[in-house]
Amino acid sequence: MAAKSSSAKNNRQFIGGYDYQFISPFDQHCSICMLVPREPVKTSCCGKSFCSQCLNTLKEHHSRPTCPNCRSQKITQSSFDKEMDKRIKELVVYCSHKRGGCEWRGKVRDVDGHMSACKHQLVECPNGCTEIVYPHTLDGHMKDTCPHREAICQYCSLRDRHNIITGSRHIDECPEIPVPCHNKECQEIVIRREMSAHVEECPKEMVPCTYAKAGCSETVKREDLESHNKDRLKLHLDIAMKQIEEFGRSNETLSTKVNSHKIMKLDEYTKHKEEKTVWYSPAFYSSPGGYKMCLSVFCNGNGGAANHYISCFVHLLSGDYDDTLEWPFKGEVSLELLNQMEDKCHEKELLRFSEGTPVQYRQRVRGKEIGRGGGLQEFIPHSELGLKPTQDCQYLKDDSLYFRVSVKVTSKTRPWLVM
Ligand SMILES: [Zn+2]
Ligand SMILES: [Zn+2]
Ligand SMILES: [Zn+2]
Ligand SMILES: [Zn+2]
Ligand SMILES: [Zn+2]
Ligand SMILES: [Zn+2]
Ligand SMILES: [Zn+2]
Incomplete structure:
Protein backbone atom coordinates (compact mmCIF):
# COMPACT_ATOMS: atom_id res chain seq x y z
CA MET A 1 0.00 0.00 0.00
CA ALA A 2 2.91 2.33 0.55
CA ALA A 3 5.26 3.60 -2.12
CA LYS A 4 8.14 6.02 -2.10
CA SER A 5 7.17 9.34 -3.63
CA SER A 6 10.37 9.44 -5.68
CA SER A 7 9.42 6.34 -7.69
CA ALA A 8 5.96 7.79 -8.35
CA LYS A 9 7.66 10.78 -9.96
CA ASN A 10 9.85 8.55 -12.15
CA ASN A 11 6.77 6.83 -13.56
CA ARG A 12 5.56 10.12 -14.96
CA GLN A 13 8.61 10.66 -17.19
CA PHE A 14 7.48 8.11 -19.78
CA ILE A 15 3.74 7.86 -20.19
CA GLY A 16 3.05 5.52 -23.15
CA GLY A 17 -0.47 4.04 -23.29
CA TYR A 18 -3.29 4.05 -20.74
CA ASP A 19 -2.41 1.81 -17.82
CA TYR A 20 -5.97 1.77 -16.48
CA GLN A 21 -7.84 -1.37 -15.58
CA PHE A 22 -10.32 -1.62 -18.48
CA ILE A 23 -13.86 -2.92 -18.09
CA SER A 24 -14.74 -2.59 -21.81
CA PRO A 25 -13.05 -5.15 -24.06
CA PHE A 26 -10.25 -3.87 -26.35
CA ASP A 27 -7.66 -5.85 -28.33
CA GLN A 28 -5.65 -3.38 -30.41
CA HIS A 29 -2.91 -2.68 -27.89
CA CYS A 30 0.19 -0.68 -28.80
CA SER A 31 2.81 -3.34 -29.54
CA ILE A 32 5.58 -1.13 -28.10
CA CYS A 33 4.21 -0.52 -24.58
CA MET A 34 1.53 -3.27 -24.66
CA LEU A 35 -1.09 -0.82 -23.33
CA VAL A 36 -4.22 0.74 -24.84
CA PRO A 37 -2.78 3.46 -27.15
CA ARG A 38 -2.80 7.07 -25.99
CA GLU A 39 -3.09 9.61 -28.87
CA PRO A 40 -2.89 6.70 -31.35
CA VAL A 41 -1.02 7.22 -34.64
CA LYS A 42 -1.49 4.87 -37.58
CA THR A 43 1.53 3.76 -39.61
CA SER A 44 1.41 3.76 -43.41
CA CYS A 45 3.16 0.36 -43.63
CA CYS A 46 0.66 -2.06 -42.09
CA GLY A 47 -1.95 0.33 -40.76
CA LYS A 48 -1.23 -0.64 -37.13
CA SER A 49 -1.70 2.04 -34.45
CA PHE A 50 0.78 2.93 -31.70
CA CYS A 51 0.86 5.56 -28.99
CA SER A 52 2.33 8.72 -30.50
CA GLN A 53 4.87 8.93 -27.70
CA CYS A 54 5.91 5.27 -28.10
CA LEU A 55 6.49 5.78 -31.82
CA ASN A 56 8.42 9.03 -31.31
CA THR A 57 10.66 7.34 -28.78
CA LEU A 58 11.31 4.48 -31.19
CA LYS A 59 12.32 6.97 -33.91
CA GLU A 60 14.59 8.89 -31.53
CA HIS A 61 16.48 5.74 -30.57
CA HIS A 62 16.97 4.21 -34.00
CA SER A 63 18.43 5.87 -37.11
CA ARG A 64 16.57 3.37 -39.34
CA PRO A 65 13.56 2.28 -37.29
CA THR A 66 11.48 -0.71 -38.38
CA CYS A 67 7.79 -1.29 -37.62
CA PRO A 68 7.48 -3.55 -34.55
CA ASN A 69 4.49 -5.14 -36.27
CA CYS A 70 5.53 -5.74 -39.92
CA ARG A 71 9.30 -4.92 -39.84
CA SER A 72 8.87 -2.35 -42.68
CA GLN A 73 10.95 0.83 -42.63
CA LYS A 74 8.05 2.88 -43.97
CA ILE A 75 6.96 3.30 -40.38
CA THR A 76 8.24 6.88 -40.48
CA GLN A 77 5.10 7.96 -42.32
CA SER A 78 2.26 7.97 -39.83
CA SER A 79 -0.87 9.97 -39.05
CA PHE A 80 -3.16 10.56 -36.05
CA ASP A 81 -5.77 7.75 -35.81
CA LYS A 82 -8.77 9.94 -35.04
CA GLU A 83 -11.28 7.12 -35.30
CA MET A 84 -9.44 4.86 -32.84
CA ASP A 85 -8.85 7.74 -30.41
CA LYS A 86 -12.58 8.43 -30.34
CA ARG A 87 -13.33 4.75 -29.68
CA ILE A 88 -10.77 4.51 -26.87
CA LYS A 89 -12.11 7.62 -25.12
CA GLU A 90 -15.49 5.84 -24.87
CA LEU A 91 -14.08 2.71 -23.18
CA VAL A 92 -15.06 2.19 -19.53
CA VAL A 93 -12.34 1.85 -16.90
CA TYR A 94 -11.94 1.70 -13.14
CA CYS A 95 -10.38 4.59 -11.24
CA SER A 96 -6.65 3.90 -10.80
CA HIS A 97 -7.17 4.27 -7.03
CA LYS A 98 -9.51 1.26 -6.93
CA ARG A 99 -6.97 -0.35 -4.59
CA GLY A 100 -7.27 2.72 -2.41
CA GLY A 101 -11.02 2.10 -2.11
CA CYS A 102 -12.39 4.24 -4.98
CA GLU A 103 -15.45 2.67 -6.57
CA TRP A 104 -15.67 5.10 -9.49
CA ARG A 105 -15.88 3.67 -12.99
CA GLY A 106 -16.30 5.73 -16.14
CA LYS A 107 -15.14 6.55 -19.64
CA VAL A 108 -11.50 7.21 -20.44
CA ARG A 109 -12.46 10.75 -21.50
CA ASP A 110 -13.77 11.44 -17.97
CA VAL A 111 -10.82 10.03 -16.07
CA ASP A 112 -8.90 13.33 -15.77
CA GLY A 113 -12.00 15.10 -14.47
CA HIS A 114 -12.53 12.39 -11.86
CA MET A 115 -8.90 12.27 -10.82
CA SER A 116 -8.84 15.90 -9.79
CA ALA A 117 -11.69 15.16 -7.37
CA CYS A 118 -10.92 11.55 -6.36
CA LYS A 119 -10.85 11.24 -2.57
CA HIS A 120 -8.74 8.10 -2.69
CA GLN A 121 -5.49 9.47 -4.07
CA LEU A 122 -2.22 8.68 -2.33
CA VAL A 123 -1.31 11.21 0.36
CA GLU A 124 1.98 12.03 1.99
CA CYS A 125 2.31 11.11 5.66
CA PRO A 126 1.86 14.36 7.62
CA ASN A 127 4.60 13.25 10.05
CA GLY A 128 7.13 13.99 7.33
CA CYS A 129 8.44 10.43 7.03
CA THR A 130 8.25 10.77 3.16
CA GLU A 131 5.98 7.75 2.72
CA ILE A 132 2.86 8.12 0.58
CA VAL A 133 -0.11 5.98 1.47
CA TYR A 134 -3.82 5.61 0.67
CA PRO A 135 -6.05 7.73 2.90
CA HIS A 136 -7.79 4.72 4.44
CA THR A 137 -4.44 3.26 5.56
CA LEU A 138 -3.06 6.56 6.86
CA ASP A 139 -4.31 6.09 10.44
CA GLY A 140 -2.82 2.62 10.63
CA HIS A 141 0.45 3.87 9.16
CA MET A 142 0.73 6.76 11.61
CA LYS A 143 -0.16 4.56 14.55
CA ASP A 144 1.74 1.36 13.80
CA THR A 145 4.43 1.68 11.15
CA CYS A 146 5.40 5.32 10.61
CA PRO A 147 9.08 5.69 11.62
CA HIS A 148 8.22 9.20 12.86
CA ARG A 149 5.40 8.13 15.18
CA GLU A 150 5.89 9.00 18.83
CA ALA A 151 7.48 6.31 20.94
CA ILE A 152 8.59 6.02 24.55
CA CYS A 153 11.79 4.28 25.58
CA GLN A 154 10.73 1.43 27.85
CA TYR A 155 13.89 1.90 29.89
CA CYS A 156 14.42 5.65 30.33
CA SER A 157 10.90 6.86 29.34
CA LEU A 158 12.34 9.27 26.79
CA ARG A 159 9.69 10.38 24.28
CA ASP A 160 10.80 10.87 20.69
CA ARG A 161 10.26 9.56 17.18
CA HIS A 162 10.10 5.77 16.92
CA ASN A 163 13.17 5.61 14.67
CA ILE A 164 15.18 7.61 17.21
CA ILE A 165 14.07 5.58 20.24
CA THR A 166 14.84 2.30 18.46
CA GLY A 167 17.89 3.68 16.64
CA SER A 168 21.39 2.48 17.47
CA ARG A 169 22.40 5.90 18.77
CA HIS A 170 19.84 5.92 21.60
CA ILE A 171 20.41 2.24 22.32
CA ASP A 172 24.12 3.00 22.68
CA GLU A 173 23.47 5.95 24.99
CA CYS A 174 20.28 5.17 26.96
CA PRO A 175 21.35 5.40 30.61
CA GLU A 176 18.69 2.97 31.83
CA ILE A 177 19.15 0.15 29.35
CA PRO A 178 20.49 -3.10 30.84
CA VAL A 179 23.85 -4.07 29.34
CA PRO A 180 26.20 -6.95 30.02
CA CYS A 181 29.34 -6.28 32.05
CA HIS A 182 32.35 -5.85 29.76
CA ASN A 183 34.11 -8.63 31.67
CA LYS A 184 32.90 -11.66 29.69
CA GLU A 185 33.22 -14.09 32.61
CA CYS A 186 31.13 -11.86 34.85
CA GLN A 187 27.76 -12.44 33.11
CA GLU A 188 26.10 -9.69 35.14
CA ILE A 189 23.52 -7.55 33.36
CA VAL A 190 23.66 -4.05 34.77
CA ILE A 191 21.79 -0.81 34.04
CA ARG A 192 24.23 1.31 32.02
CA ARG A 193 24.06 4.21 34.50
CA GLU A 194 25.25 1.87 37.26
CA MET A 195 27.98 0.22 35.23
CA SER A 196 30.85 2.31 36.57
CA ALA A 197 29.78 1.45 40.12
CA HIS A 198 29.56 -2.21 39.14
CA VAL A 199 33.02 -2.19 37.54
CA GLU A 200 34.32 -0.71 40.79
CA GLU A 201 33.18 -3.91 42.51
CA CYS A 202 33.07 -6.48 39.68
CA PRO A 203 34.87 -9.62 40.86
CA LYS A 204 36.14 -10.26 37.31
CA GLU A 205 37.64 -6.79 36.78
CA MET A 206 41.42 -6.79 36.40
CA VAL A 207 42.91 -4.57 39.08
CA PRO A 208 46.44 -3.68 40.03
CA CYS A 209 47.81 -5.37 43.12
CA THR A 210 46.91 -3.56 46.33
CA TYR A 211 50.64 -2.91 46.73
CA ALA A 212 51.18 -1.61 43.20
CA LYS A 213 52.49 1.70 44.46
CA ALA A 214 54.98 -0.18 46.59
CA GLY A 215 56.36 -1.90 43.53
CA CYS A 216 54.30 -5.08 42.91
CA SER A 217 53.47 -4.83 39.21
CA GLU A 218 50.96 -7.67 38.96
CA THR A 219 47.33 -7.19 37.92
CA VAL A 220 44.80 -9.80 38.97
CA LYS A 221 41.05 -10.31 38.95
CA ARG A 222 39.50 -8.51 41.90
CA GLU A 223 38.21 -11.82 43.28
CA ASP A 224 41.78 -13.17 43.24
CA LEU A 225 43.28 -10.15 44.94
CA GLU A 226 43.01 -11.61 48.41
CA SER A 227 44.74 -14.86 47.50
CA HIS A 228 47.36 -12.89 45.57
CA ASN A 229 48.02 -10.77 48.63
CA LYS A 230 48.30 -13.94 50.71
CA ASP A 231 50.60 -15.72 48.24
CA ARG A 232 52.90 -12.73 47.93
CA LEU A 233 52.77 -11.82 51.61
CA LYS A 234 56.49 -12.02 52.12
CA LEU A 235 57.28 -9.98 49.01
CA HIS A 236 54.71 -7.32 49.90
CA LEU A 237 55.95 -7.10 53.47
CA ASP A 238 59.52 -6.64 52.31
CA ILE A 239 58.46 -3.85 49.99
CA ALA A 240 56.25 -2.24 52.61
CA MET A 241 58.95 -2.42 55.26
CA LYS A 242 61.33 -0.55 53.02
CA GLN A 243 58.67 2.10 52.36
CA ILE A 244 57.95 2.54 56.07
CA GLU A 245 61.60 3.12 56.78
CA GLU A 246 61.85 5.73 54.06
CA PHE A 247 58.56 7.33 55.04
CA GLY A 248 59.66 7.56 58.67
CA ARG A 249 62.86 9.29 57.64
CA SER A 250 61.38 11.86 55.27
CA ASN A 251 57.98 12.58 56.80
CA GLU A 252 58.48 12.83 60.52
CA THR A 253 56.53 16.07 60.71
CA LEU A 254 53.75 14.85 58.45
CA SER A 255 52.78 11.92 60.66
CA THR A 256 51.80 14.23 63.49
CA LYS A 257 49.08 15.74 61.33
CA VAL A 258 47.02 12.57 61.03
ZN1 LIG B 1 3.93 -2.00 -40.07
ZN1 LIG C 1 2.40 2.58 -26.62
ZN1 LIG D 1 -11.06 7.57 -7.84
ZN1 LIG E 1 4.79 8.34 8.27
ZN1 LIG F 1 16.17 5.03 26.75
ZN1 LIG G 1 31.08 -7.49 36.06
ZN1 LIG H 1 51.15 -7.92 44.53
Missing part, protein backbone atom coordinates in the same frame (compact mmCIF):
# COMPACT_ATOMS: atom_id res chain seq x y z
CA ASN A 259 43.37 13.27 61.85
CA SER A 260 43.97 16.94 62.52
CA HIS A 261 41.10 19.33 61.93
CA LYS A 262 40.61 21.37 58.83
CA ILE A 263 39.18 24.86 59.19
CA MET A 264 37.42 26.37 56.23
CA LYS A 265 36.10 29.90 55.93
CA LEU A 266 33.09 30.81 53.83
CA ASP A 267 33.04 34.49 52.83
CA GLU A 268 30.17 36.52 51.35
CA TYR A 269 27.46 34.52 53.09
CA THR A 270 24.73 37.03 52.14
CA LYS A 271 25.65 36.98 48.47
CA HIS A 272 25.62 33.16 48.38
CA LYS A 273 22.28 33.12 50.16
CA GLU A 274 20.61 35.70 47.94
CA GLU A 275 21.98 34.31 44.70
CA LYS A 276 21.27 30.74 45.88
CA THR A 277 24.76 29.65 44.86
CA VAL A 278 26.64 26.62 46.16
CA TRP A 279 29.92 27.23 47.93
CA TYR A 280 32.56 24.53 47.59
CA SER A 281 35.37 24.41 50.11
CA PRO A 282 38.96 23.86 49.05
CA ALA A 283 39.73 20.15 48.73
CA PHE A 284 41.36 18.39 51.67
CA TYR A 285 42.57 14.90 52.59
CA SER A 286 41.00 12.88 55.40
CA SER A 287 44.58 12.25 56.56
CA PRO A 288 47.95 12.10 54.80
CA GLY A 289 47.60 9.44 52.12
CA GLY A 290 43.85 9.37 52.72
CA TYR A 291 40.63 10.23 50.94
CA LYS A 292 40.30 13.53 49.09
CA MET A 293 37.16 15.44 49.96
CA CYS A 294 35.43 18.78 49.91
CA LEU A 295 32.42 20.45 51.50
CA SER A 296 29.48 21.98 49.71
CA VAL A 297 27.39 24.58 51.51
CA PHE A 298 24.00 25.90 50.35
CA CYS A 299 23.61 29.13 52.32
CA ASN A 300 19.98 29.43 51.26
CA GLY A 301 19.27 25.74 51.83
CA ASN A 302 18.85 22.91 49.39
CA GLY A 303 15.60 21.19 48.32
CA GLY A 304 12.93 21.21 51.04
CA ALA A 305 15.21 23.19 53.36
CA ALA A 306 15.33 26.17 50.98
CA ASN A 307 14.85 29.64 52.54
CA HIS A 308 15.01 28.31 56.11
CA TYR A 309 18.22 26.35 56.66
CA ILE A 310 21.84 26.11 55.66
CA SER A 311 22.46 22.74 53.95
CA CYS A 312 25.86 21.11 54.20
CA PHE A 313 27.33 18.09 52.39
CA VAL A 314 30.62 16.19 52.25
CA HIS A 315 31.79 14.92 48.84
CA LEU A 316 34.50 12.49 47.82
CA LEU A 317 36.88 13.70 45.10
CA SER A 318 39.40 11.81 43.04
CA GLY A 319 42.64 11.91 45.02
CA ASP A 320 46.28 11.00 44.65
CA TYR A 321 46.09 7.92 46.88
CA ASP A 322 42.85 6.40 45.61
CA ASP A 323 44.65 3.35 44.21
CA THR A 324 45.93 2.39 47.64
CA LEU A 325 42.67 3.03 49.48
CA GLU A 326 39.85 0.68 50.27
CA TRP A 327 36.57 1.38 48.46
CA PRO A 328 33.81 2.20 49.07
CA PHE A 329 34.85 4.69 51.75
CA LYS A 330 33.91 3.99 55.34
CA GLY A 331 34.29 6.41 58.21
CA GLU A 332 32.87 9.28 60.21
CA VAL A 333 33.02 12.91 59.28
CA SER A 334 32.57 15.41 62.05
CA LEU A 335 31.26 18.65 60.65
CA GLU A 336 31.14 21.77 62.83
CA LEU A 337 29.98 25.32 62.30
CA LEU A 338 32.12 27.31 64.70
CA ASN A 339 30.97 29.84 67.26
CA GLN A 340 33.09 32.92 66.58
CA MET A 341 32.74 34.32 70.11
CA GLU A 342 33.97 31.52 72.38
CA ASP A 343 35.40 28.04 71.88
CA LYS A 344 32.14 26.35 72.87
CA CYS A 345 28.63 25.77 71.55
CA HIS A 346 29.88 24.85 68.09
CA GLU A 347 27.10 23.40 65.96
CA LYS A 348 28.30 19.84 65.42
CA GLU A 349 26.98 17.00 63.29
CA LEU A 350 28.47 13.55 62.83
CA LEU A 351 28.08 12.04 59.35
CA ARG A 352 28.51 8.26 59.24
CA PHE A 353 29.56 6.55 56.02
CA SER A 354 29.05 2.88 56.90
CA GLU A 355 28.08 -0.40 55.21
CA GLY A 356 24.47 0.75 55.45
CA THR A 357 25.13 4.04 53.60
CA PRO A 358 24.20 3.69 49.89
CA VAL A 359 27.33 3.01 47.90
CA GLN A 360 26.90 6.02 45.59
CA TYR A 361 27.83 8.29 48.51
CA ARG A 362 30.96 6.30 49.23
CA GLN A 363 32.28 5.08 45.91
CA ARG A 364 35.45 6.16 44.22
CA VAL A 365 35.11 9.05 41.76
CA ARG A 366 37.24 9.67 38.70
CA GLY A 367 38.68 12.70 36.99
CA LYS A 368 37.03 16.01 37.75
CA GLU A 369 33.81 14.43 39.04
CA ILE A 370 32.45 15.35 42.43
CA GLY A 371 30.97 12.47 44.41
CA ARG A 372 27.35 12.40 45.55
CA GLY A 373 27.27 14.52 48.68
CA GLY A 374 26.32 13.04 52.03
CA GLY A 375 25.14 15.44 54.68
CA LEU A 376 22.22 17.42 56.02
CA GLN A 377 19.68 19.59 54.26
CA GLU A 378 18.67 21.03 57.62
CA PHE A 379 22.15 21.62 59.02
CA ILE A 380 21.25 24.78 60.93
CA PRO A 381 18.26 27.15 60.68
CA HIS A 382 19.00 30.70 59.50
CA SER A 383 17.41 31.98 62.71
CA GLU A 384 20.23 30.42 64.79
CA LEU A 385 23.10 32.17 63.01
CA GLY A 386 23.04 35.63 64.58
CA LEU A 387 24.39 36.81 67.93
CA LYS A 388 22.85 35.29 71.06
CA PRO A 389 24.37 37.58 73.74
CA THR A 390 23.31 35.46 76.71
CA GLN A 391 25.23 32.49 75.35
CA ASP A 392 28.17 34.37 73.84
CA CYS A 393 27.32 32.62 70.64
CA GLN A 394 27.48 33.91 67.07
CA TYR A 395 28.05 31.73 64.01
CA LEU A 396 27.65 34.41 61.33
CA LYS A 397 30.00 37.34 61.79
CA ASP A 398 31.37 39.82 59.24
CA ASP A 399 29.35 37.92 56.61
CA SER A 400 31.53 34.83 57.17
CA LEU A 401 31.10 31.29 58.50
CA TYR A 402 33.85 28.99 59.79
CA PHE A 403 33.57 25.24 59.30
CA ARG A 404 35.72 22.62 61.00
CA VAL A 405 35.96 19.14 59.57
CA SER A 406 37.68 16.07 60.89
CA VAL A 407 37.51 12.61 59.43
CA LYS A 408 37.87 9.28 61.18
CA VAL A 409 38.51 6.69 58.50
CA THR A 410 37.56 3.09 59.21
CA SER A 411 38.25 1.72 55.74
CA LYS A 412 41.88 0.94 55.03
CA THR A 413 44.39 3.61 54.15
CA ARG A 414 48.05 2.90 53.57
CA PRO A 415 49.93 5.98 54.68
CA TRP A 416 53.27 4.23 54.32
CA LEU A 417 52.68 4.10 50.57
CA VAL A 418 52.38 7.86 50.28
CA MET A 419 55.04 9.09 47.90
